[in-house]
Amino acid sequence: MHYIESIEEMVPDIEWGKNIRMVLDIGCTDSSFGASLLDKDVLTLMLGLKDDLVDLAQVALERGFPAVVSPFGTRRLPFPSGVFDSIHCGECRILWHSNGGKLLLEMNRILRPGGYFILSTKHDNIEDEEAMSTLTASICWNILAHKADEISEVGIKIYQKPESNDIYELRRKKNPPLCKEDEKPDAAWYIPMKTCLHTIPASIEQHGTEWPEEWPKRLETFPDWMNNREKLIADTEHWKAIVDKSYLTGMGIEWSNVRNIMDMKAINGGFAAAFSQRKVWVMNVVPVHAPDTLPIIFERGLVGIYHDWCESFGTYPRSYDLLHADHLFSRLKNRCKQPVAIVIEMDRILRPGGWAIIRDKVDILDPLEGILRSLHWEIRMTFAQDKEGIICVQKTMWRP
Template sequence: MAIARFGRQMKRSYQSYGFCVKLSAVVTLGLCFVFVWSLFSNFSVTSQRETFDDIAEPVSASNGKVSDFQVHSRKIEPKKDQENDKQKIKSRLDDKDEKIINGSMPLKSGKRQENVDSIAVEKSGDEDSKKSKTDGEEKSQENEGSDVEEVIKEKKDDEGNDKEGEDMDSDGNTNEGVEGDLDLINTEDLDREVVVDDNGGSRKGKKKKYGPLFDRKAHYNWKLCNTRSKHNYIPCIDIESATGKLQSYRHHERSCPRSAVMCLVPLPRGGYGAPVHWPESKTKILYKNVAHPKLAAYIKTQDWLVESGEYLTFPQNQSLFKGGIQHYLESIEEMVPDIEWGKNIRIVLDMGSKDSSFAASLFEKDVLTLTLGLKDDLVDLAQVALERGFPAVVSPFATQRLPFPSGVFDAVHCGECSISWHSNGGKLILEMNRILRPGGYFILSTKHNSIEAEEGLPLHITLKSCLHAIPEAIEQRGTEWPAEWPKRLHTYSEWMNNRDKLAAESEHWKAILSNSYLIGMGIDWSTIRNVMDMKAINGGFAAALSDKNVWVMNVVPVHAPDTLPVIFERGLVGIYHDWCESLGTYPRSYDLLHADHLFSRLKNRCKQAIVIVVEMDRILRPGGWAIVRDKVEILNPLEEILRSLHWEIRMTFAQDKEGILCAQKTSWRP
């Protein structure tokens, strides 16, 4: 009886409390599952940069102190239960993960990064993490600070600008200020492991040690390139070895050789003579410097260039355009009265390089015309433009973007155009829409008998995913047309951050030019016309040369902050380029190359830095000059390499760990 009574009581108790027991069991099992899952699962964050919109670079102080850099990550929120040893983010320059580009990680668009001091992945709102990060910054500055001094000392009034950090513009682009007098940033400090702790803070990993940029023990046995294009070889555009069945020896798109190009491009068969100096080169050039069979055949069918003895001459009253170039320009002005050459129209892209008289005539009106030689230009008219002293680059134009930022050209011109704009779904004309600034002009002229061929031009096909948004706010690039030239060079728009630093950079390079480059290196600047700044920042070097009879191609390396829009906004020209590859230009294109701390920035990027020296030898003319500013540990082996190429070392100077080298290329070939 007692047992039966106890059973009935237990049954009633279970019915009363059964729901609570079941709920407790479910909660307990759920917590156990979460614990086990978090214990054995790995947390990883990977992100890959695809555009220039999120690149930032810190600014070094001109007082010689080099600070470390602070990095803000993209939405990294590690869980508290994760183990500390499993939360490492590797940040090497060549990894596919999110990269540290010249000492900085990508920043979110529209936000600023100031007082950049250390590499840290910061979790917002975590006071303990911020405190530990600050302690790490103080220790890092004590142990890893640089004490580098200038090579060429000068008086400057920009000390107050040294404390400002890197700012982002409204499009996500960064404006890099003056990088110290010699851009003295130790690239070895840029490659560190970042370790995220449980609280979202960080600590610095061990500094990664890399070998020297150039192997001092290496012995180079130089040989001539044996290619189909011979003395006009462009490695990433020309097919290195092609069968005779191919009519064209150029790739449809940019395609670099798999192995590093270590051969030297030969001189023309008839030898290479000293180029005709500017401004005489506007009307005649030395024919043997550009001669080849296809050009010889082309000359016979044209009257705007004439073979006259050893020269190619360009009669001023002759042009590819009917009625002459002056009549052609007047027709454009009549159709569009708002166009004022040399005032509101300063930077023009000339597609196809059919007739360099267009660039020559606009140059007289203070218009800087960049000629784009296409891969179908087997006559190499872009090379003729370079020999005359006008800006030109070579690039295929089919499926890949042109190496220019968006919205930078005041006008794009395609005269006697044979480009099929309706092909490939109209993407070619969409590319023109991308590089033209809002309000810019697309000038297209063609022969009357070929107008019907463009009736199918798909101007009304909507490709929303390919069209770029028009800027609206005043702080966005492209909302205002730049000031008229020459005020444009030193007028800084609202979207440019650190405007004081931009002005200081120009003054900085003016002082260097007047105190060193123009008088202290033995360079005859009357023979200099085509100049390249191999690592341009904001165009300060080109701006300092604006009163000279030269033009400067500003090259912004792909791993550097995207400052090319700033350069175009100032009325200068430039391109993006990866110096681990060959540049899209002809051999013997430039009279002077300027490399300010280029090699130290590429130390951990290029597999063989020697290819940069080989490329410099390719694009520099015999008798041309190279000015290299870098660390002494880089300049010393570089000097030996240049001597092996039979370059003449005109000047070397070193102070502490920094130095400068000036060399002149000779006509030696192996």
């Protein structure tokens, strides 16, 4: 907690839980940073790196904190551009300046304009420090504060990303260069990292031109770049009614045991918003072949990720308490070879005793029931009307 407070003292504008809501904790050494921020209404997504020696993301998920596992080296992270208010690398061992600064340029891509990059290290190598200073200056990051914490002996530096493109034009050396106009900053699935700087959004139709409202106002605030404001409000009310009147009371789910939830086909975050007052968190998964609504989800102060459900998800086995799939299977019918592959992945990531709520067309649900029974999942509730249905199932302790 002392560490969190010292950061806020160094840069008062940070205001955890008000100005800062969405944080990415990369290469986390433990989950205490995210745990401390949870009490301040900050949603911290811990990014476990696939080459980490210790499964720290698994520890975070066990403790009930948001975490994903991803390779970090050649491909972009599965997030849109400019969505994290702050990025934190604690006791950081990542060589940001290597490979032409590619890794730091990826941080620059996903950091919100005006957002903060918080770097803490125990022992600075002078050469690495000089290379990092040169790199951050070349991408126009402003160093707001630098001090050594006397208690933990950790040196903390806080950088801020520019809020406009003017400063890029003033650079004497145009290296790294600005990205070409056809280089889409939000394209993130299997896209190689680039060694160029994306320009900062300037038009009102683009996300990232303004800092969002303070939490919790940002959950119900819809900026001009979000089209169909009325549709978004209706979607939020729709899911709030379903969650309050059906999921929380009519399914027989033991909600006191539910903490980690995944919405496997999130659209605008309405399902997750319905749980905002409860002690749970929701991972909003936007399928890569669906319309790109992930910037909307982040703008509302909710966490999410891109994913292709024909592949395995970047998490550990038995890490979620509840999975929600709204017309996911009908959408994937012509993409993934067999629905059984998706069900097996659900079985992998759901804890024994965990729950799944699946909504879809009846002709999709009927064969799904057979697959779920073959895995010894218990069908707790089924309902169908006008060719649409819903099933609520619970995973058992059975193993083949």
